[in-house]
Structure formats: structure tokens, C-alpha cells
Amino acid sequence: MRICFATHNKNKVNEIKKLISSEYTILTLDDLNEKKEIEETEETLEGNAFLKAEYIFNKYNIPTFADDSGLEVTALGGKPGVYSARYAGIKKNDKDNINLLLKNLKGKQDRSAQFKTVIAFIDNNNQKLFQGITKGHIIEKPRGTKGFGYDSVFIPDQFLIDDIQKTFAEIDIENKNKLSSRSKAVNKFVLFLNIMN
Ligand code: ITT
Numbered sequence: 001m002r003i004c005f006a007t008h009n010k011n012k013v014n015e016i017k018k019l020i021s022s023e024y025t026i027l028t029l030d031d032l033n034e035k036k037e038i039e040e041t042e043e044t045l046e047g048n049a050f051l052k053a054e055y056i057f058n059k060y061n062i063p064t065f066a067d068d069s070g071l072e073v074t075a076l077g078g079k080p081g082v083y084s085a086r087y088a089g090i091k092k093n094d095k096d097n098i099n100l101l102l103k104n105l106k107g108k109q110d111r112s113a114q115f116k117t118v119i120a121f122i123d124n125n126n127q128k129l130f131q132g133i134t135k136g137h138i139i140e141k142p143r144g145t146k147g148f149g150y151d152s153v154f155i156p157d158q159f160l161i162d163d164i165q166k167t168f169a170e171i172d173i174e175n176k177n178k179l180s181s182r183s184k185a186v187n188k189f190v191l192f193l194n195i196m197n
Contacts, residue, residue, distance in 0.1 A: 001197060002027060006056040006066040008037065011148040012182065015173055016067075019186045024193065032060060045070050045082050046129055049120035063123035065189065067182060070116055071150050073101070073138060075108040081116075084150070098142055098153055111137040113154065117181040119189050128192060132184025144169025147176065156180075 002025045005016060013028050020026060029035075038055050040048040045068040052066035070084040080087035080101070088096035105111065112135070119130040135157050142152035144167045151168035156179050159166065168176050177183040 001025070001193075002062055003193075004028070004032065004056055004060065004062050004064040006038070006052045006064050009148075012067055015177060015180070015182055016186055018173060018177055019183055020190055020193075027062070029056070032056075034059075040068065040082075040085070043082060045116060045118040046120070048082065049118040049129070050122075050127070053120040053122045057122040063121070065119050065121040067117055067119050067185070069118075069149075069182065071101075071113055071154070072116055073105065073113040075110045075112075076104055094149055098150060101138065101150070101153065102140065105138060111139070113138050115150075115154065115181040117185040119185045121189060121192070126196070128189075130185045130188040130192070132181040132186070132188070134179055134181040134184065139167065142169070143167045144171075146170065146172060151176075 001023070004027045005013060006029060007013060008029055013026070017026055034056070038052045040051065042048045042051055049066045049068035052068070053064045056066070057064040070081045072078045072081050080097070084097070085092045088100040114133050114135045117132045121128045121130070136155050138153050139155055144152050147169040153167065155165050155167050159179060168180070
């Protein structure tokens with residue numbers, strides 16, 4: 001079965017391809033030669049995930065899913081949340097976003113945060129949402145070169161390698177996929193696909 005993953009984010013594609021069995025052929029927006037950056041105009045992750053999936057499903061008429069993710073920081077009242085990509089401006093620059101986050105958290109005792117991922121899936125018979133949450137905390141300086149986005153400042157709870165707490169940017173995709181919000185949402189989605197087919 002062919003399914004489109006409506007994203008331009010290659011890191012998301014790499015993670016997701018390791019979580020979905022090869023019986024499903026994942027087509028990305030690059031595979032469809034779709035250049036448009038679908039504007040995220042909704043005020044929730046659910047709304048934006050649905051909007052991206054719907055745009056591609058309506059245009060290409062193939063079963064489509066989209067992922068919208070955000071980092072929700074307790075001491076910042078849940079921000080940057082749905083605005084995580086554009087936290088430091090419309091350029092969507094990871095480094096600028098992290099710098100602003102660390103600046104806004106300076107002096108705050110509570111560094112707790114969570115990643116939330118929402119996956120929206122649309123085909124001719126279904127419109128479904130799947131959610132995953134991973135709790136953790138934000139460290140004071142970035143660590144690690146793997147991953148993307150806010151990975152280098154996020155340490156997931158209860159995850160130790162050799163008794164050391166690692167950021168998502170210090171572990172490989174396989175380990176990130178054991179506990180990331182994306183993998184939790186994708187696993188629920190895969191269960192649904194398997195039941196449906
Ligand atoms: P698409 O909309 O094309 O899927 P995007 O990069 O715009 O890709 P999001 O809107 O979902 O993706 O991302 C919101 C922000 O959260 C953005 O700054 C990402 O870099 C970051 N982000 C998403 N998933 C992440 C993850 O697993 N680890 C760290 N940061 C992540």
C-alpha cells in the first residue's frame with residue numbers, strides 16, 4: 001500500500017521510515033515533486049497536522065498522513081508549543097529557536113518540558129488523529145550533533161545510557177525511536193493501519 005507522508009522534513013522521514021513496515025511504501029512530498037510549503041495557519045498541533053494531510057490528500061488522492069510536533073515548556077506556560085518551528089521568527093532556524101528558548105528559561109528553576117506529536121491521517125474512508133507525548137527537561141547548553149530541532153537541549157525522563165542522561169541529539173535514531181513523541185504517535189498509527197488492512 002502506498003501512503004504519502006506530507007512533510008519536507010527529511011529528519012522526520014528518516015525516523016518514521018524505521019517505524020513503518022516495508023509493506024507500506026512511504027512517498028514524501030519530494031517523491032511527489034510537491035514544492036509547496038503548506039502554511040500552518042491553525043492554532044493547535046491537531047489543526048495543523050490535519051491541514052497538511054488534507055491539502056495533499058485533496059490534491060493527489062492518495063492516503064496521506066502528516067505530523068505536527070511542538071515543544072511545550074512548563075515555565076513558559078506551554079510555549080513555544082504549536083509555534084515551535086517559528087519561535088525565533090519565520091526563518092524556522094533551529095539554532096535561533098534554541099537560543100531564544102535558553103534565554104527565556106534563564107534563571108527559571110523549573111526546566112520541565114514535553115514534546116508532543118500529532119499525526120493526522122486521511123484516506124477515502126477515514127480521518128484520524130494519533131498523539132504521542134514524551135516528558136523530559138531542558139538543559140542549559142546544547143549537547144550532541146544528531147537529531148534536529150530542539151533535540152540537543154531536551155533530555156527525556158528515565159533514559160540513561162551507561163548511567164548518563166543523554167539528550168536526543170546524543171543518541172541514534174533507533175534509541176530516539178524507543179521513546180520519542182513521534183514514535184509513540186506513529187506506533188498507534190501503525191496499529192490502526194494494520195487493523196484496517
Ligand atoms: P513539516 O511541517 O514539513 O512536517 P517542520 O520541520 O515544519 O516539518 P513541525 O512544524 O512539526 O515540523 O516542527 C515544529 C518544530 O519542532 C520545528 O522547530 C522542529 O524542528 C521541531 N521538532 C519537530 N520534531 C522534533 C523532534 O523530534 N525533535 C526535536 N525537535 C523537533
